[in-house]
Amino acid sequence: MARAARGRPARLSRDTICQAALDLLADTDAATFSLRALGDRLGVDATAIYRHFHDKDDLLREVGDRALAPVTRGFTTSADARDDIRRMCTRLRKTMLRSQVALTLTAFGPTRRGNELRITEVMLDALSRCGLSEEETVMAYHVLIEYTIGSATLDGPLAAPGADRRGTYRTWRADYAGLPVEQYPTSVRMAQKLYPSSDVVFAAGLDALIAGLTGRQ
Structure with a gap:
């Protein structure tokens, strides 16, 4: 929760709201994101957010643009x-x-x-x-x-980390290589070049x- 010293809620600004929204979105997703949950994270009533953003769409557009x-x-x-x-x-x-x-x-x-x-x-x-x-x-x-x-x-x-990705691709290639060659001759022949x-x-x-x-x- 974004709070200032002595346990008081942090002073709200567009920056503090957007950062808290980014953190919340990283923990949840846009579909379940709500201003009420954001207010809880900031330690304020959700209505306080409307002093800085018109509505949820306005806030998400700003957060999305900052992410770019x-x-x-x-x-x-x-x-x-x-x-x-x-x-x-x-x-x-x-x-x-x-x-x-x-x-x-x-x-x-x-x-x-x-x-x-x-x-x-x-x-x-x-x-x-x-x-x-x-x-x-x-x-x-x-x-x-x-x-x-x-x-x-x-x-x-x-x-994922490079080593994890490479392991995933090796598994996929092995699956193609193990196909019945009489049914999938081309896929088997090129299996090690896939992915x-x-x-x-x-x-x-x-x-x-x-x-x-x-x-x-």
Whole structure:
């Protein structure tokens, strides 16, 4: 519980509320998150939170945007538009894999705040610099964002230490290798090549998407 010295409730601010919300979301999830539970964690009545945020949606959008801060922190654009796209998508996926809160809150849609707006601006600008029309730019933006978030969502449960992931992949490959060869000859033959690093798979897919969407073969 966020409390100041002498056991009194901590002075509320947007920062203290957001930090407590991040902690609560890490312990629960967005579906069960409530302002009442947040108030309990802060040691205040839930109504006090409304002095800083309009409602639960307003708060979750702010928390979600703060969770995206590592994506934009220190990011600079370059003369290579395709590299800008690649770096931004890679940063977004990495941030979501490291922050379950960021990944969970994407279900609520774009935050439409500082960090998310910066991501959108960089992506749209880079795609435009690839020579796409506005319609092509917007479609390519959505394809790339959905691919990136989808990859993070799929790989999130496996975002364990490297040794654990490698062990999981070895088990999967062994299962394929042990299939009846008369039924699954190709799967058995290629079993030891299945399930390389998820980062490698993401990068390969991202490069293919960028090449296809921007007309570079």
